[in-house]
Amino acid sequence: MQKLTGNILLGHQKKYLIHIDEFNYFNGSLKLDKISYFIITTNNTDKYIFVEQFCYNSDGHIYSILFKGQTAKHLSHIILHLNQLNIIVSIDHALYLGRELMKSELTIILDQQYIQD
Template sequence: MTMDLMVEDLAAIDDQLSQRHIDLDPSGYFIIYLDREAKLIYAKHFTNVIDEHGLAVDPETGKVIPAKGKVQRTHTTVFSGRTAKELCVKIFEETQPCPVSFLDHAAYLGREFVRAEVALVTGQEYIQD
């Protein structure tokens, strides 16, 4: 098996898994981005409420928060780190109460922080999945 084929197979597995249903974390969500000049990964945390349909709702307005597109909301906290591990320690070990309540959400954030770190180091574009 060539390396290209293996990378394509791995990408196909990830694409398929990205289509599965996941319950939204009632503790909120994060917007992850890079500051290349400062050499930092940022994670803005936003609170939400999950309604009876499983949708994230703005606790202030009661309106559903769309999954795609721009939304003007105020974050509750901004975390930053030089590495994925540093961000994970700040969020999961040092912040009480922890702003993440679902293990699948924590695993997702860990994967995204690693992707962001790789993009920061290599100069690649980072777009949160």
């Protein structure tokens, strides 16, 4: 058994790593979802996260769906897995939503103001 001294990865394993800075870039362009968008707000007093999804129907009219929950996990499940709501979200949008929901949950825990990116 090999003893680990500070490094978890062995030398030959490190060649498979890609420097994380290569992925931490933003090209400055924002791609909006053509089907819907989300507005996230928090209520630190009641400890709730509110997610309002604004959707466009086939006629181009807008309607909204309001979700309310206390954890990012709960809201993610409701928004992305309830098929009866017929919600379609791109992978990029789902990842963004997950990050923002975690951030909103942390702001409630830390009693901070939530600002959506």
